[in-house]
Amino acid sequence: MRTSFFFTCILALWATFSTAQNSINTAQQKVAGWQTTSGLANASICISVSDNQTNSKLIESKPQLSLVPASILKTITTATALEVFGPEFRFQTTLSYSGTVHNDTLFGNLQIIGGGDPTLGSMYFPENKNFMDEWVKAIGNNHIRVITGNLIVDATIYEKVQVPGSWVWEDLGNYFGAGASGISVFDNMYEIHLKSGGEADNPTQILRVIPEIQNLELTNEVLSSDVNSDQSYVFGSPEDNKRVIRGTIPKNQSDFVVKASVPNPSVLLASEFRKKILANGIVFSGETKFEKAVGSGKLSVIQSPPLRHIIRVTNHESVNLFAEHFLKHLAFQKTGLGTTKDGCLFVVQFWKDKGLDMTGFFMNDGSGLSRFNAITANQMVDILNYMKTKSLYSTDFYKSLPTAGNGTLTAFSTENFPQDCLHAKSGSMTRVRCYAGYLTTESGRQLSFAVMLNNFSFSQKEASKKIEELLVELRKL
Incomplete structure (x- = not known):
């Protein structure tokens, strides 16, 4: 009986091995x-599949x-940020002042000190939407009704250059080409609202821009289409209002x-905050200056959501801006200045x-938007x-990686990958398609894979x- 059982086990193992092979x-x-x-005859193909155990x-x-x-590439940037900062890390933006407060008057400057938070006012995190109301409340709690100095906006935690030099011209002015700044706000994005007529190939009309961008010179050459x-x-170039x-x-x-x-997020934040201050009856006629803050009495500290939540959005929705912030913040914690190169x-x-x-690993940004990567x-x-x-x-x-039918994996069938057996990130640009992540097979094996x-x-x-068909076959292991 024992011999029979032994051979039965051997045959079962051999059948499993044979099926996997x-x-x-x-x-x-x-x-x-x-x-x-x-x-694919003239394409470059690179594949790797590994057993995790x-x-x-x-x-x-x-x-x-x-x-x-x-x-x-975002999976590498987010993995590094998670390892270095930990999942509970939070970015901070500080409202402070220099000078003294006497009676209801601040004899000094009001200061916004950026901490590299990519979620300030972000559509992905509604809980941070009303941060300026918190700032106004903090000013009121300190009985300040008059400000004699200037508004200082300090984004010096990161380099002044917002976007990597290897990003292409076609990307720069669009929302997905927004660069990372020491102060980022509203996802560094604005909306252009257009109206088109009933026939194709006719000019369109700009209705409005939200939020309002100071001194924006917008030339509209968009036509209606079938x-x-x-x-x-x-x-448009970064920091250029044209x-x-x-x-x-x-x-x-x-x-x-x-x-x-947005051409310059710091300018946008300063403009919106000044409107908010005046709307709340605070007297403030000073200039706005973009420089390093000196001396500070804290009024308010706005914290981002925990890093684990930001990374989840980054990988699920493929948010370039967030990935670029992670990269610059890695450089900041190392050198004291957040730059793309050092990141x-x-x-x-x-x-x-x-x-x-890492031989043959060439990195030029954190999001994968650069073709130099x-x-x-x-x-x-x-x-x-x-x-x-x-x-x-x-x-x-x-958990930060999308499952089939969700996020950037909406093209993959949930029937092919049931019970969240696939967790992966996609990547695409002209003539480029890549997937990388984890696959649990029908026999319970855990695989890591990359198909490029x-x-x-x-x-x-x-x-x-093509890639989905390959992963379906791998799931049979």
Whole structure:
């Protein structure tokens, strides 16, 4: 009986191993077939699949190429920020004053000191929407009704240059091309409301801009179109108030919203706050100056939500601005000044110190918007493995990644990936489609994977479908 039971177990194990090996072979055959598939024949393909428990590579393309990762780079930026700052970390923005308060008068300056908070007034965190009301309340609680000095806006925690130099011109003026500032507000975004007529190829009309941007010079070249989607782009340099909006919007629109990046968030915050102060009957006629604050008596400290919540939004919604803030803040904690360059150097060295081979890892921003970024699938998977098996914050990181049918994985079928067996981040730009994350197989194995396609010639939808089919096969392991 014991012998029979032993052989039964051996046969069961062999059947399981055989099924798993067949799935691996099928997956490898699929990948091999991609190179002769129309649309992928001239593409660059980089793949890595690893078993989390054994850390062994089940599939890896050879050679391992350094490819443009697009937004899957956010998983590396967020993983690094989580490791360095911890999930409970909160950014802070301080309202303070210099000088003295006597009776109802502040003889000195009112000061806003930025702490790199990307969530101040953010649409993703409604709890931070009314932060200026809290500031006005704090001024009132200190019995201040008159301010004799100036409004000092201090964003010097980060470099003055908001956006990485390698971002392309087509991205800069649009909401997804908003740069990280020591003071960011309202997601560094404003809305352009347009009206289009009933016929295609006719000029459109600007109805309003929300919030109002001081001295904004907006040239509208947008036409109406039969195409029922937003095909418009906003062009303009960072900190330059001249903007041109080109392209098309659907015809017959009474109020069509195009989102754009704020030229200077500090200027916008100062303008909105001064309006709020005056509306509350506080006398304040001083100038607004953008410089480092000196001497301070704290009036109010606005805290961001915990980092775990910001990272979840970053990976679920693929928010470029938040990722760029993380990168600059990593540099700030290292050098005392948040710069993109030092943030990239920090991330590379951080993972080197963990024992990872970072050869061929080229980082130029935190969000993946730059086409100068390049990483290998193995590097992506090695970092995913570390976060899953060694990080103290493994659960927070895992939960930050979307599941099939949600966030940036809306294209993936929940029927193919039931019970949240897939947690992953997507990344896309012109001729680039990548996915990276975790997959739980039907037998319960935990896999880390990265699939990166560059320079394919079919549609993004077809690229996603190819990758989904591969992951479905891997799930059979």
